Amino acid sequence: MPEYPEMEHYRKLLAERISGQPITDVIVTRPKSINVPEETFQEELIGRTVWFVERRGKMLLFHLDNGKRLLLHLMLGGLIRYESRDLTPDGQPQERPERSVQVSIGFPQGELCFIGLRLGYLHLLTVKEAISQLADLGPEPFDKWLTLEKFKERFKGKRGSLKTALVDQKVIAGIGNCYSDEIAFEARVRPDARIADIEPETWERLYHAMHSVLADAEAQGGYMELPLTNDDTVTGGYNDNCRVYDRGGEPCLNCGGTIVQTEINSRKMFYCPTCQKDR
Structure with a gap:
């Protein structure tokens, strides 16, 4: 399961690529990996811009331009893969990572962020919901207040x-x-x-x-x-x-x-x- 070093590394790499980019496509192949109906999930995300990517503990938070958050927890067996892929006529990726992918998020110029969520989840949350869900986490290892x-x-x-x-x-x-x-x-x-x-x-x-x-x-x-x-x-x-x-x-x-x-x-x-x- 990815821990602080893996998720912080992924955060930096993703931030370089998707911060300020609008979401153009959303493909969900496993509805249980998200917390709202698939149609709602797509409607809420397509057209939104990712302002920046934050990490909290072992999770990533994608801050959207409408104030909402995408909370990603890969858990055991999860993966993130960012590639330039063309889509087939029915909107599916031409190629995928070897592991199964539950959610794919598209960005301009054909880039796709593949997210594998065997046990993990990608939840769309309001600010209040995100704060509540992360409330029990302890401090970050490098928090300046953690003397x-x-x-x-x-x-x-x-x-x-x-x-x-x-x-x-x-x-x-x-x-x-x-x-x-x-x-x-x-x-x-x-x-x-x-x-x-x-x-x-x-x-x-x-x-x-x-x-x-x-x-x-x-x-x-x-x-x-x-x-x-x-x-x-x-x-x-x-x-x-x-x-x-x-x-x-x-x-x-x-x-x-x-x-x-x-x-x-x-x-x-x-x-x-x-x-x-x-x-």
Whole structure:
């Protein structure tokens, strides 16, 4: 599932291409992926201009010129692909990405934004509805108000493991399964460390590790190898640079020991038992 680095990378790429552009076509092949009738969805979007693209947590918000928002959550198995494609006489794309596409949004000069939503959704919302739907999200990792002290406060009173709290979108928005393990490795603490036992100096390392890992991953296009365009050579670049995630049984890049793969609360977890401690 895409997390902060992937969605922020996609946001920047999409903003360069569609900000200020009018929507010319809307094709819905799976009505369950949207929240209003297909005809209403098309009528509301065609002719509207995308003012800008915002990211909140793992989601993208497309701000339209009539004040409404398109809220996109790819969730597991979702994709975004932006290509120049001609349409067939019945309004369907001549070609599509290999994965199934539930919504296609057209822009001038024949560009199409393909959106695959196996478990995700693309909802048309008013400003009030968008605010309400995002109200429970925690702060962004790079929010200037999220100081070290505020960061530590987000975890106060939480029970269970560090990883469980890190992936909780109500604690910090945008961190998921991959980067919770990468952050824990950078901070030299196990993802399954009990929050109540974590030492003060470890919290400081976690705070700085969150920033360094997410910034590095975003600059390298994240770990998901799903390029936005044919000439996109950046997306997925972090996949080959993960320190522990998805590297179970492989040698640790720090100490040469073996990376352990296990599960916690039905989530995959990766760590180095030598480099990472339990507090």
